Amino acid sequence: MAGVVSATGFVLKNTEMGEYDSRVVLLTRELGKVSAFARGARKMNSPLMGVTQPFVFGTFELYEGRTSFRVKSADIRRYFRGVSADLDAVLYACYFAEIADYYGKEGLDASDNINLLYAGLAALEKRQMPDKLIRYVYEIRAVMAAGELPDLSAFTGALEGDAPDLQNILQYTIRFIETTPLSKVFSFTVREDVQKRLGTICRKMCDRTFEWPMRSEKMLEDT
Numbered sequence: 001m002a003g004v005v006s007a008t009g010f011v012l013k014n015t016e017m018g019e020y021d022s023r024v025v026l027l028t029r030e031l032g033k034v035s036a037f038a039r040g041a042r043k044m045n046s047p048l049m050g051v052t053q054p055f056v057f058g059t060f061e062l063y064e065g066r067t068s069f070r071v072k073s074a075d076i077r078r079y080f081r082g083v084s085a086d087l088d089a090v091l092y093a094c095y096f097a098e099i100a101d102y103y104g105k106e107g108l109d110a111s112d113n114i115n116l117l118y119a120g121l122a123a124l125e126k127r128q129m130p131d132k133l134i135r136y137v138y139e140i141r142a143v144m145a146a147g148e149l150p151d152l153s154a155f156t157g158a159l160e161g162d163a164p165d166l167q168n169i170l171q172y173t174i175r176f177i178e179t180t181p182l183s184k185v186f187s188f189t190v191r192e193d194v195q196k197r198l199g200t201i202c203r204k205m206c207d208r209t210f211e212w213p214m215r216s217e218k219m220l221e222d223t
Contacts, residue, residue, distance in 0.1 A: 004072060007031045008059045009114050012097045012104075014052055016042065024052050024071065025101060026060060029111050033104030036062055036069035047073065055080045055093055055121060057114075078118075082125035089124040092131050094216040096120045099142050102210065112145040115182055123186035133195055135220075136202045137185055140177050148209050149178070155201040169194050170201070 009028035017023045022041040027033050041048035051058065051074035058076035062069040083089045100113045120138045123129055129137075143149045156170045173190055190198070 003064050005031070005062050005064050005069075006059055007034075007062060009057070009110065010097070010100070010117055011052055011054050011056050012101050013054055020046075022048075022052055027100055027104045027110045027114060027117070028060070029109060029114060032106045032108040032110050033101065034062075034069055034106055036060075036071050038071040041071070050079075051076050053079075053084075054097060055083060057118060080121045080125055082127075083121055086124075088131060089127075091216065091220050092124055092135055093121055095135065095214060095220050096138055098214045098216050099138070102214070103142065103146050113142070116141050116145060119182050119186055129186060129189060130195065132199060133189065134186060136195075136198050137177050139202045139206055140174070141182070141185065143205060143209050144178060150205060150208060152178075152201055152205065155204050156197075166193060166197065170197055173198060174201070 007026065007028035007030045009026055012025045012027050012033075015023045017037065020040050020042045022038040023035060024038055025033065025035055038048045038052045040046050041052045043049070048071055050056075051060075052071060056074075056076050057078045057080070058074050060074045061072040063072050080093070083093050096117055100110075100117050103113055104110055116138065120134060123134045123137075124131065140149065140152070152174050153171060156167055156174070169190070173194060176188065177185060
């Protein structure tokens, strides 16, 4: 029977439907990943226009029908305007959201992915770390949250020609990323050569882990 349900989480993407409607993908704690229609969301002055944009975080009131959801209203707690106002940050945010979408499942508690996405977007907004380093932290923690993290030390050992000190710093950096609480992990910088090698390791990890490449990755690599 139809009713109204409340779900807290993110808008991962928004697709235009018809002349004025939208279809959004939500990642929520209560329902997992679900799609919902937002009728009239693209009309001027629609109360749904601002609350159905990608990367907004809040609590959504949804009409639950027999086969689909419809957005009734939303109480947005954070818009991440600092992200949406910066093109490079938007590209990274799209990539993060696509990974969250990849791991999201209907009916599966998405709290870990939601918390990680929130922390990643906040880091992009603060701009206290290089965007690429934020990306590598996000990739490792996303794969780790899914229980699919391989032994990354095997990848560091495969980087022939690296000086021993670089190998040691890489090992320490990876342990820091894996073990530091989420509230503090987006809070460091490393040397350029360490960041570059960490990127190589993450690329190997993602190629091995993800079943298909992320669509937003190509745009990201062009930046």
